[in-house]
Every structure is written in C-alpha cells, then in structure tokens.
C-alpha cells in the first residue's frame with residue numbers, strides 16, 4: 685500500500701522574527717506526535733543551493749539585479765525540490781523548511797517591487813502546483829525583529845537593507861496571510877518565547893488532526 689505523503693510545513697517571517705529558534709520547537713512537536721521530520725532551509729538545503737545562498741547573501745554581489753536575485757532563488761528552489769523536498773515527502777517524511785516561496789513574494793515582490801504575476805510564473809514553472817500544507821508566519825514589528833537580529837553576527841546583503849524595506853516585506857507577508865488564512869497561520873512573535881511556543885503548539889496540534897492533504901495545487 686502506498687504511504688501517505690509527508691506534510692510540507694514552512695516557517696516565514698522578517699529578519700529576527702525567531703524562525704531558527706522556533707524551527708527546533710516545531711520539529712520536536714512533530715516528532716513527539718510520531719512524525720518523521722526533515723528540516724531544511726531556503727535559499728539552500730542542497731550543495732548547489734548552499735552555493736547559491738552564499739552568492740545571494742554575500743556582499744561580493746552587492747549590485748545584483750532584482751531579476752537575477754529572483755531567478756537564483758528559484759534555481760535553488762528547483763534543486764531543493766528535486767533533490768530533497770519531494771523525495772522526502774514521497775517517503776512519508778514531513779519536511780519543515782525555514783522559508784520558501786512566500787519569502788519570494790514578500791522579499792522580491794513586496795520588498796524589491798517585482799510584480800506578483802511574474803513571481804507566479806516562476807512558481808508555477810518550478811513547483812508545478814506544489815505548495816506548503818501549512819505555513820507559520822512569525823509576525824512582529826520590524827524594529828523589534830531588527831533589534832533581535834542586531835544581537836548577532838555581521839549583517840548579510842539582505843540584513844543590510846533599510847527599515848523601510850523590511851516594513852514592505854512585513855506588509856507583503858501579512859497580505860499573503862490575509863489571502864490564504866487556511867494555509868498561512870499568523871503567530872504573534874513579539875511575545876516572549878513561551879508565548880510564541882504556546883501559539884505554535886496549538887496550530888501544530890490542530891494541523892495534525894486534519895487529514896493528510898498531500899501536495900496542494902496552486903490556487904488560480
């Protein structure tokens with residue numbers, strides 16, 4: 685008998701929202717529920733994807749054009765899907781990914797100003813209708829996210845963007861969540877960690893009660 689496909693869960697949010705911190709909590713919650721889980725990230729997740737990530741985030745490519753940036757994000761994603769995400773889902777393993785295509789709509793779309801329709805063309809081409817089953821959007825005021833992120837190491841090419849850029853990215857994420865409330869769950873990430881984890885636990889537990897949906901088609 686064929687196995688149920690794994691579930692594809694993504695975590696999104698602006699800089700310093702707490703994605704890496706929360707990824708471990710969500711992974712542990714899924715494992716406690718008896719799920720096999722693969723964690724990964726974008727851009728990256730494969731040897732080629734990690735090389736593309738270094739190009740995308742590094743300061744050596746400061747003048748990178750926005751179309752180039754968009755195409756490299758999707759090139760990394762195509763590799764990631766083929767080499768890692770789809771094989772794992774096919775074996776019944778849940779895939780928990782730090783960022784995916786919602787980040788492209790938020791950063792390259794709302795942030796850089798690339799038209800949504802152009803991103804949708806790339807999404808359809810690379811993903812062929814495949815989308816996350818659940819997306820956890822860690823939302824908090826930009827100043828708070830930047831303050832948290834500022835406690836860490838030197839800023840990469842994205843982290844060096846202005847507060848205005850991140851305001852546009854946050855707004856972009858909130859619009860995505862408003863358009864797809866069933867898939868994208870907004871988590872108030874401004875709270876202390878225990879409060880964030882409480883919300884995550886509730887959403888994950890509800891999600892696990894729902895029937896396995898497999899790979900969701902892209903909405904028209």
Ligand code: Z5A
Pocket residue numbers: 697698699700701702703704705706726727741757782783784785786787788789791792832833835842843873874875876877878880
């Ligand atoms: N990008 C893109 O443009 N287009 C795309 O399609 C994709 C990505 C896929 C790399 O992503 C960049 O790629 C990203 C967008 C772009 N650039 N930016 N910005 P990334 O995910 O690797 O980079 P990031 O946003 O900088 O994520 P991060 O550095 O991993 O931050 P985070 O995971 O959201 O936060 P954190 O490391 O878990 O937490 C930050 C600090 O806050 C840390 O000290 C924690 O201990 C603390 N923290 C976390 N939660 C809390 C709470 N609740 N209270 C208090 N303190 C907390």
